[in-house]
Each structure stands twice: as structure tokens, then as C-alpha cells.
Amino acid sequence: MKSKLTLCALAIVLAPAAHSQCCGFGMSYDNVVVWPQPDLRIPVPSPANAGKTPPVLPKSKPAVKANAHKLAQHFPPDKRAAMEKIYVQSMDVYLQVEKKMGWTPRDMAGGLAAFLVGNYMVLKNTEVSDEDFNAVASQIRAQDKLQGVNDRNDADKVRDVFEQSAMIGAFMALAYKSHQQQPQPPEVYENMRNAARENLQLVLKGDPANLLIDKNGMRFQ
Template identity: 75%
Template sequence: MSVRLFRAVTLAALLAGVSPLSHSQCCGFGMSYDNVVVWPAPDLRVPVPSYAEAKKAPPAGLAKAKPAVQTNARKLSLHFPPDKRAEMEKIYVQSMDIYLKVEKKMGWTPRDLAGGMAAFVVGNYMVLNNTEVSDEAFAAVARQFRAQPALRELGDSRDQDKVRDVFEQSAMVGAFMALAYKSHQQQPQPAAVYENMRNAAIENLKLVMRSDPAGLRIDDSGIH
């Protein structure tokens, strides 16, 4: 996906004043918000394993069910106006492709649940704070999530379709927001447009962190 194509479609959606994932409804497995599956709230008191410790430990959970990228992209697209949904569905599919390339670059086990969750938090954090996050910090966040007992329980769930949806939706939204940030760095957008992006990031982070995103900090030691 070219940055130019991504910018054109993304800004078309953002200019419509729509913040994805902003309407909530609690139900069932963990929580689900308007077709978006949400993972358990992380416990940030859990120590972040070092690289050496992480290599000795197996992934906390893998998305083992058959991929459903198109279906999950369609679910995410429902958060945009009807005339934008077909475009956004394509963008989310492309965002998943980009995430999988990043996953490979990071050397993670394919479809590692913690990687998708880390991408979600990091991508939205970048937009919210208008700042880059290093690969080292991104990796630390992923290790932090792998150490979470709740994530291990999620990965062991019998409902592997839900685990897959958590992974794919998290990875798609995270990559989408990271690309939006990078696009803005290449060609700064009007203040009102970027404010819509920030509002979306705030809602996204509130959705999964269950805390005020303004207080979050990410560095080489993970999320604080």
C-alpha cells in the first residue's frame, strides 16, 4: 500500500469526523464493542521479562484458528460512515499485511497474540502523543503482554475464533494508526484533521487499557 493511497483514504474518513471504536456495548467473551473484540485489561505491575528471559518462555498465546482477515476488516469498517466502509475494509486488510511484515521483522512467532496487542497500543500511542516508538520499546511492550496471566488464559481459551479475532483486530487497528502517524510526519495535516486522529487514539486506548491514556508512557521498559 502506498503512503499516498493510505493518506487519501484515511483523511477522507477522518475528515468525516468519525472516531473508530468509539461506541461501546459490553457482552460475552471479555468485552465486545460494536463488533470489536477487546482483550483483558493488562496488569502493568507485572515485571517485563528481559530478552534472555523471553527467549526461554513460550508465546503466551497464538491465534491458531484459520485467518479471517477479510471478515475482521469488515467488522472494523462498520465504525465508519456507510460510504467509507468499502474503502476502510480494504485499508484494514492492507494494514494486516503490513503488520505481518513487521511481525516477521521483529522475529516473533507468527500470529503471536501479544504482538498484535502491542501493535494496537503502540500505534495509538504514536498518534496520541505525535511521537515515534522505537523497535526496542515495541518489543518490550510485546514481552510485557506475554507475561500477563490474563493473556495466557485468553490464549488457552477453547474459543479460538475469538482469540483469532482479538489478534487480527488489534493488529489491524495498530498498524492503521501507526501508518496514519507516519503519513502525518511526511505531510502534516491541518490541526482539525490530526485532532480527529488523536480523538480516535484516545477512544481506542480507553477501550483496552481501562485507564486515562494521558497518563501512559512507553519506553524501552514497556508501558508505564
């Protein structure tokens, strides 16, 4: 499934660059309002303390196909059917990663971390290890803004933020890996980088160029 998705992702990325396509890789502005903007000054909790923070789970039933459809609408009409399928497959990939990482199924922190890490990989053109990815998820999970997200928002909107974040993050990470295996023309990858930059800026409210992710989580330098 991964190789099939990677080839599909490459086909989309290789399409002529257009603003509508660039925006298609991003989070909707409605969901950004729900997104619990993390405070990057809060450190990653120690292993002993990390276990004390319960995972936050969406309360609504999964709606993967519906959210894939929503994301695909940002693309030109002739790309929407393909992108909808790709986003559904991206969610499958994310759930496999989630299981590999040992997280509680559909843990909000994991989906949000995937969004941040996937976009970071594309923007910085760099790999992020499982250890660093897990550190970002732990950092998000421990924050009060995430812990109260279900109390502040409609349940369906929280679910949509989780699923769309996970889909976009997995897609961007796979696009990065595809680029490493088969480098694309500079203008093609720059289109992806612009989308990644916009995504990160929307949810972090800071300059993504100064963002660093490592074993200590994420922070602005």
C-alpha cells in the same frame, strides 16, 4: 504497498470529522471483553527470561477479510468499502513488521502490542522505536492473562481480537507517519487523537494521558 496505504489513510482522515468515523478507528466493545487487560506494573522480562515464555497463537484459521469488514461497518456507508480494503492492507503491513521483529507468526502479544503502540503514537504525537515496541510485546507476552486467553474464550473471538488489534494498530501508526510527512489541520488530527485516547482507555482502564512507552515497556506515570 505502504505508500499506497498511507495515501488511502490520509484520504479517510481528511474526510469531515464525525463521531461515527472516530468510532470506526476503535475496537468493538465485544472484543474488549476478550482483550487480556495487561497489568502495567509487571516489568519487561529480561532477555534470558523472555525466551522462557511461549507465544500464544490464535487457534482459529485467519479471517482477515471478515474482520476488516467488521471494522469497516463502524464508518459511514460511503466509506466502508475503502476502509475494508485499507484494513486488509494494514494487516499485510503488520505481518511485515511481525517478520521484521522476529516474532512467531500471529503471536497474540505482537498484535496487542501493535494496537497499544499505534494508538500511543497518534495520541502522544511521537515515534516509538522498534526496541520499545518489542519491549511492550515482551511485557504482554509474559502476563498470565494473555497466557490463559485461549482457555477462557471462544477460539474465533481470540482470533478476531488479534487480527482487529493488529489492523487498527498498523493503521494508526501509518496515519501518524502520514501526519509527520504531510501535517493535517489541527481539527483533523484531533479526531484521530480522540479515537486513540478512547481505544487505549477501553483496554487499559486507565488515563492514557499518563501512559509512557519506552525501552522498559509501558506504564502509567
